[in-house]
Amino acid sequence: MNTGSITKFLLISAVVLVFVAGYSAHAATIIGTEGPDGFIGPLPLNAGSIGVASDGENSFQPFNISVDVSDAITFDTVEDGLAVGWFLVQGADQWTQLPGTQTWYIDAAQVGENEPAFNESVGVWQNQESGWAPNLLGEYQILDPAGGYDQIILFNDPLTGFASVSFNSDVPEPGTLTLLGMGIAGIACYGWRRRKVAVQT
Numbered sequence: 001m002n003t004g005s006i007t008k009f010l011l012i013s014a015v016v017l018v019f020v021a022g023y024s025a026h027a028a029t030i031i032g033t034e035g036p037d038g039f040i041g042p043l044p045l046n047a048g049s050i051g052v053a054s055d056g057e058n059s060f061q062p063f064n065i066s067v068d069v070s071d072a073i074t075f076d077t078v079e080d081g082l083a084v085g086w087f088l089v090q091g092a093d094q095w096t097q098l099p100g101t102q103t104w105y106i107d108a109a110q111v112g113e114n115e116p117a118f119n120e121s122v123g124v125w126q127n128q129e130s131g132w133a134p135n136l137l138g139e140y141q142i143l144d145p146a147g148g149y150d151q152i153i154l155f156n157d158p159l160t161g162f163a164s165v166s167f168n169s170d171v172p173e174p175g176t177l178t179l180l181g182m183g184i185a186g187i188a189c190y191g192w193r194r195r196k197v198a199v200q201t
Contacts, residue, residue, distance in 0.1 A: 028139040028151075038062070039142050043152060046133055048079030050165065054142045054150045055108065063103050070120060071150065071169050072105035081129045082163055090166075091123035106169075120169040127163045131156035144170070 031052070032039045038056040040063075042049035051074035053062035061067070063074045075086040086102045088095055094111060095104045104123060111119050132154050142150040151168040 028141045031140050031142060031152075033143040033145060035145075041142075042077065043140050043154075045078060045136060046080070048083070049077050050075060050152075051077050051103075052140075052142065052150075052152055052167070053105075054144075054169065060108070063098070063101075063105075065098055065103070065105050067105075068108040069105040070108045070111055071123075071167060072103065073123065073125070073152075073165070073167050074104075075102035075125070075127075078102075082127050085127050085129055086125050087127075089124050089126050089164075091121040094121040095123040122169075123167045125165045126157060126160075128160075130163060131161045132163045 031043055032041045034054055034056050036056045037058050038054055038060045040051070040053045043052050051063060051072075053060070053069070053072040055068075055070050059068045061069065062072050063076075065072060075082075078086075084102070088097065088104060094106050096107060097104050104125070106120055106123075136154050137156065138154060140152040140154070142152075144150070148170055151166075151171045153166045153168075155164050155166070156162065157164050
């Protein structure tokens with residue numbers, strides 16, 4: 001690896017670290033913390049709420065779902081113009097709709113019990129009726145006591161303006177990402193210094 005490649009690698013590592021550090025400082029609304037029996041709760045809206053659920057260590061069957069689930073979301077409690085008409089646009093490989101409802105879930109048997117890290121599809125839903133009010137836009141989190149969190153983001157689709165929701169399970173805590181970036185940068189610096197010493201001798 002020549003000096004130009006090392007410099008390029010270090011610059012890229014620095015940019016990644018700045019991005020990760022900036023993301024770490026991003027404020028999110030905490031809506032709850034998983035316990036041994038999981039978390040079931042509302043994501044409050046201006047009218048009604050979105051029901052969200054994330055499993056703990058025990059069997060978990062929120063929102064009248066008859067199977068053990070890993071994560072679930074229900075729009076049956078949303079009011080106003082967004083009360084009906086939700087549809088899944090991403091994650092159909094794992095997210096299953098409960099018949100006759102606006103509730104989706106990931107079957108724990110499908111992905112492995114108790115959410116193995118990075119094994120679950122991100123679910124994204126949209127509603128064509130209207131967009132979210134500006135005060136609702138942003139990130140919401142369900143914390144996992146073991147580290148990491150489930151991330152729910154309310155956003156308006158940039159092309160259509162449709163109200164959109166994403167549910168991402170088991171996001172590693174930002175501190176972990178920062179440490180990973182620092183470790184990569186440290187290894188790069190060590191390799192660069194070692195090569196520099198070898199060239200001098």
